[in-house]
Amino acid sequence: MSHWRALIVLGAAQFLMVLDTSVMNVSISKLVEDFDTEVTAIQAVITLYALVMAAFMIVGGRLGDIYGRRRMFFLGLAVYGTGSALTAVAPTLGVLALGWSVIEGLGAAMVLPAMAALVAENYRGRDRAVAYGVVGGLAGAGIAVGPLLGGWMTTYLTWRLVFAGEVVVVVAVLLCRRVIKETPRIGPPPRLDGVGAALSACGLALGVLGVLQSGTWGWVQPRNPPFTVLGFSPTLFVIGAGVAVLVLFTHWERRRVAGGTDPLVHLTLLRQPVLRSGLLSLLSQNLILLGLFFTIPLYLQVVQGFDAFQTGLRLLPVSATMLVASTVGSRLGRVAGPRRVVRLALATLTGAVVWLLATIDPVIDDAQFAAAMAVLGVGMGLMASQLGNVIQTGVGEKERSEAGGLQFTAQNLGSALGTALIGSLLIGALAQAFTTQVEGDPRLSPEARQQTGVALEAGISFVSTQQVRSAAEEAGLPPAEVDAVTDSYATAQLQGLKTAILATGGITLASFLVTKGLPTGRTGEAQPPDTDTDTDTDAGTDTDTDTDITPQG
Template sequence: MGKNNSRKWLLLIIIACASFVIALDSTFMNVAITSLVKDLNTDIGTIQTIITFYTLITASLMLVGAKLQDIYGQKKIFLIGAIFYGVGTFIASISQSAPMLFFGWSLLEGIGGALMTPATLSIVSRTYTGKDRTIALSIVSAMAGIAAAIGPLFGGFVTTFLSWRFGFAVELIVIIFIFVFSKEIKDFEPISTGRFDKLGSILSIFGLVVLVIGILAINSDFVQFSPFIIVFAIIILAIFYYYENKLKNNGNEPLFDVSMLKIKNLSVGSIIRLIASVALAGALFSISIFLQSVMKIDAFTTGLTLVPLTIGLLLFALISPRLTNYISHKLIICFGFVISIIGALLLRFNFGLDIDLITLLPGMFLLGGGLGFVISLILDLALNEIEKKDQASASGFISTSANLGISMGTAVIGTILILGAFGGLYDAIDQYYPEKIDDAHFKEDAKNYVNKVGTLSEDQKENYHVKEISNIIVFNAMKLVMNVIILILIIGLGLSFTLKNIKYS
């Protein structure tokens, strides 16, 4: 009995490691943006796209990964995903150009993450029951959130003292660890004998990819096409919904049973998970940019400054399962949103050119702590009414929401940051250098400084004093970013009131 118990929790450790390393990838490079721009001879927009597409590719393939588990078995698909992931981390670690980094990190690791993530949730959900299930799902969820939050410190350490390449090497070590102990992973029997829904897969992948491309287009030379791209993506996803519904009604097996969306906790819970991911990823990305470009602190110090957010998320996530003995899941999640909103408000009023970094710590602790409550418990609530045969599919849907949220957080908040910066460019020049208001060459250098995050030559800085202008622009943009994050969190709070509480049998 004791031995079986130990094996059961050893399985949780393996799954938690997988969840940790996949989530780590989404944030640990944020603090290395300046180094990536220089080392790969590129710009911040390209790096933002690479970061965004890692989570986008993972999100767009998540439903496919979940369905493949049903057909071929969770363990087999999980390990195939680990192979993709391991090869991707190796290629990323030796990248010499932005396209090479994109291939190893965004593409291969994205595919690997899509195959592994649904299995991590469904294996846990099918293995544990009752309070054990709450604890296990909280730990797996918390590991993902903690990894996303601790990423900046980890990335800052390796970037400052070693190289950002070592970050990918560490991930490869974790993947090797997972393979060494893979025999502990229970091999659940496939639960589907139906055909693989190829058309549904194409529609879901294409729709999600086009959606984020439309968002990214806002910050590009194709900005005028962005609304049309986004609307086109929504149309594709609507077609996917009706096609899947038609398959189910005709007695065929769809990629995803859309009738499950009638279960309120699954549909609302997935949206809440997306919102939490948008807020977390957006805050980490924008604050990292602010600290490095405006405050001019190194990657490691940036990571240290973000540690309070990580600690808050970790502490609140760890105590949340115990709190469920006295307070409902729903109330804890609502309270979590309130705490995170307070944290974002504190950050909103503390950004400035001459700020003491200590003033940011309370806001980041509360923002991370509140999200810790939300992220750790929403999975248990969302999957509570799902039948065992649908666990993989539902897990894939929630994972899609979480990863799409991370992707959108980087894309949307990053775009708002840059749009706010460029939107204030004219006013900043008019205020500080009115004699150059019609100097196109001057304004182009200022624009390039913002886009390159401080990589202009010393001559350009001395001639035009662009640094002062770009600092003011980014400072004003951060206010807009925090306002948007607060609005997103308020929406999450409103939705959390509609959730149904868990009743243990």
């Protein structure tokens, strides 16, 4: 048991880092009430958290190289705990944003890359594959348990206790710091690339901001943006600006390498097929998971009318099967190889999506829904069991913090894309289906159709049918037409949900394309990672002699 103490500490930190967002998502209505604000303000706070994490993850990984991964891990935890404490007592929305979005986000950006590298340093061979499987399962479990824990706390106590509990966990982890080991550094530490850090943070922040706000601003036609560009929504322009800054960042990094100075990240790492495929697979995993975890709670809470705790209970099978599958998957990967396990996971996720589509009905079948959630957890657990190990053992010892920064940047980008893209598709499909239903319903008069069309042009939200009924009654429609509008919206709700879930299925199938570079050999074999012959001066030359994968392709 003592052998796994380090994993308990590192796994607790991983679970803590992913718990917050899922807790906040089910507590939005209570936060609106407590701070006397609007839903959009709370969504902005959640968006800022994702922005801070995505923008500073690569920087956090580089700081681990400079000051030591163990030191950065525990310093980041202390920062994170400070943010949690401030969040727990936040008297205003501004203090909430400072504590949760900024301070906790910065703490997570320091902790996560160091945590990924420390797993590799504390475990070798087969134990490392098991460790990454457990850590991956805990990450998914945090996403799944968050709604249950947050829902129960919010419904029966207060959401503030979740953050107070996080402080207790952080203190406990800090007291166990002796169990984490780190290999002493050989040679001088690298220098921080300040310009590269600023460019990467700015580029990623702009890109993530554009994607996250697409649901509010609209992709092309402006929906509710703060400004327009030549009459168009600013979304694509903001994303384009982020891409332009990132292109400038790559040129700057190449210039530093050519000049013999330390870059923020060695871009030649991305030429390695194993690492590149692992990062793209991780991005896909989080895109699929967060897309579904945006859609499914809407079905449970808005369509079925369940409260936060009841919603969390129905998501529990995902957490349970994900933990089991991640443990089994790490063993399976040693026999079948990561590529086969990831493709099996994607096939399982496809089956789960098909099953979910069959369960999205006006009246929920709890048994069928629980089974679909369990299958979803199996697929996610199998996928999570492989990717952390693939990414970290696909590089040499010196590049592990850089790989960790890239790993969690890909994870947060996937999460942002999942919420934004699937959310946009959901709202777009809802509007289209509602328009079609209203136009084809003979019970509605031309005047009622016109009133509904005017309301749609002003924007549409995913709300309950009772809210639609009340709005129709306030508009002065006769009872028969109120029923017709309500029925049309109820049908459009289900069509919108199914379209969004179907889109995650399409992304799942497309994800098979990025698995080509994953290792096919058994894990646990002491073979070096695949390296690119055309590398930077000091990139990819320090290979790990205890590598867990046999890279192919």
